[in-house]
Amino acid sequence: MLLDVSQEDGNLIVSYYNFEGKTRFKHYELTSKDLYNWYPCDASDKRADLKMKNWDGTPVRKGRTKHLNKYRVIEYLENIPEQDKKTIFGYDFPKTYFIDIEVEVTDSFPEPEKAENAITAICIVTPANQCVVLATRDIPKEQYGAIENQINEHFKSTGETFTFDMKCFKSEYDMLYTFLKSFVRKFPMMTGWNFVKFDWAYIVNRAKKLGIDASIASPLDRLFSNNNYPSHVGVMDYMEIYSKWDRTVSIKDDLKLDTAGAAVLGIKKIKYDGTLQDLYEKEYSKYIFYNAVDTALVQLIHKKIKTMDIALTISHMSRISIFKAASPVAITESLLCKEFLKQNRVMATLDEKNTKSRQYEGAFVKQPITGMHNSVACFDFASLYPSIMRQMNVSPESFVKKVDPKHTSDEMADDRIVAINGVVYKSEESILKRILADLYGQRKEYKKKSFELQQKAYDLEKTLPKT
Secondary structure (H helix, E strand, O other), X not given: OEEEEEEEOOEEEEEEXXXXXXXXXXXXXOOOOOOEEEEEOOOOOOOEEEEEEEOOOOEEEEEEOOOOOHHHHHHHHXXXXXXXXXXXXXXXXXXXXXXXEEXXXXXXXXXXXXXXXXXXXXXXXXXXXXXXXXXXXXXXXXXHHHHHHHHHHHOHHHOOOOEEEEEXXXXXXXXXXXXXXXXXXXXXXXXXXXXXXXXXXXXXXXXXXXXXXXXXXXXXXXXXXXXXXXXXXXXXXXXXXXXXXXXXXXXXXXXXXXXXXXXXXXXXXXXXXXXXXXXXXXXHHHXXXXXXXXXXXXXXXXXXXXXXXXXXXXHHHHOOOHHHOOOHXXXXXXXXXXXXXXXXXXXOOOOHHXXXXXXXXXXXXXXXXXXXXXXXXOXXXXXXXXHHHHHHOOOHHHEEEEOOHHHHHHHOOOOEEEOOOOEEEEOOOOHHXXXXXXXXXXXXXXXXXXXXXXXXXXXXXXXXXXX
């Protein structure tokens, strides 16, 4: 499964997950013949390519560049050896590490942007159910076993057991540097609850305050995006995943970990008297126990509902970086780009100097008539938007024009499809219609297979002796 792609020193570096869930790399040397992007041009342009066309059938030319744009990267990866594609885009999930930090609390709740308070503990829960706490204050080793027993008692109903260990550092600097340099850069995937906006943001900004370059968390010593993700290290926020894709909990009162734990597992966080800072100062052993439970709780939520697998599957099917799995635009662009390439068409980049930003009208939403009504009916259409798009043959290259809805009858023809809002499309099967038909077919096939497997599991469960 594709993790990340970056261009470094004349090489395209591709990271992916292998069948063991570990991060692996492939390096592709970019020669002068590879270093170009596609641009629209006039038919009279002598530089117009004789083989390739733009997505809409118009001429394109190659423009030399030092950096491939996102469409050229897709094109390049579509032309690597088939065995490499099978390896990079295989359906292999990463080994995932769950992280939670604790921060010193003073007058107010710690703000990630300022990161003024010290990080006191970092808990890591490994795929092997190891709870490892990094901290700047130790507890007697004879208490490790007691904390381990407390953790396992707390999660007894799940049938899962954990081991507990702790590593104490002389300073916050040493702890944070070790975490970034020796732990994070080796993680195939790391996640946690509200991890991106709080934990990771706080770690990066706190490191900056301590004089640590957080880019050491990346195998390539690079951070990217506004979230300062470490390049080629998987990062996801389980709270955001749970909010966006989970369907096991139909009504989510809020997105607090305590609420999610109770809804999914019937297990809540550790309760304590006073403030978290009081717990740190007066009951430090319980403070560490609290940190470990918060981290393990997210891991057990994942094991129960596997919501992250949805995001990873989207990444796999679209052949995009896992960092783009939540972006409908990135998914659509990737699917379109690869389908266009089959027809020797590319997605050329417009000259940004000559383009203007435009706004588009959103979907129509009918305002409800408020009040109590009798005989109310609710209609649920299967895949409504994709079905409409297939029926109308909606696609960038099939669009002809938009006319006044009053004059749609004037546009009727055998090679035209006219929507009620006046938008006219070609009737020849479009690229997007083909993609949607393929995805819809796969969806039906997977749902059927899922039902069959659930039935087999149910039948097998009935044959097993009761304990």
